Amino acid sequence: MESQVKDSRAVQEQTTTIDPVSISAIAKLLPKAAKSYRPEVGRSHVRAEYRLSVEAFVNQLPDTTYIPTADIPLKVALALFLQRAGITREGSVELLVDSMREALELGEKGAPHLESRISDIEMAMAKVTAVAKKLPKKARKGALRVEGKLEITAVQSTVEELK
Numbered sequence: 001m002e003s004q005v006k007d008s009r010a011v012q013e014q015t016t017t018i019d020p021v022s023i024s025a026i027a028k029l030l031p032k033a034a035k036s037y038r039p040e041v042g043r044s045h046v047r048a049e050y051r052l053s054v055e056a057f058v059n060q061l062p063d064t065t066y067i068p069t070a071d072i073p074l075k076v077a078l079a080l081f082l083q084r085a086g087i088t089r090e091g092s093v094e095l096l097v098d099s100m101r102e103a104l105e106l107g108e109k110g111a112p113h114l115e116s117r118i119s120d121i122e123m124a125m126a127k128v129t130a131v132a133k134k135l136p137k138k139a140r141k142g143a144l145r146v147e148g149k150l151e152i153t154a155v156q157s158t159v160e161e162l163k
Contacts, residue, residue, distance in 0.1 A: 025056040028146035048157035056148025065137040072132070 018026075078096075085092040103110070110118060 021058050022054060024060075024144055025054050025058050025146050025148060026052060026150065028144060029054065029056060029148060029150035033150050033152065043162045045160045045162055046158070048159075049155040050157070051153045051155055053151040053153070054148065056146050056150075058148075059145040061142035061145065063142045064140050066140050067129075067132050068135055068138045069129070069132045071135070072128075 082089050082092060106114075
């Protein structure tokens, strides 16, 4: 056990800290590199050491602010709608579920007979947006753009399929 501890310390001393720009480039490029590889269904144990070669242009955009419209709790809004629907609540629920099912079938564009209704919804959404603009803005980390290539070379790799 003592020799294993010494060996791991020696390995730690030999490794260098990866700078934030490089690790960001690797993090962005690795999913693209791994996309074409998919293991068979099952559980495996992997023990491997790889060498990574990265050549990339990294562009960290500045932080931005946004209006948190996604913070409007949809379930609460629908619950309030149903509460205010009063005696028509059951019918409103059926109409909502049926409309959602039909919308899934029609897709994003809808159908020609809905064009006038969609413009009504756009007007309603404009009112919602006006209310949402009064919400305090939230900070969002700026986008990270990475263009480049990542080469992965196996130094040592063992994969054991587990049952």
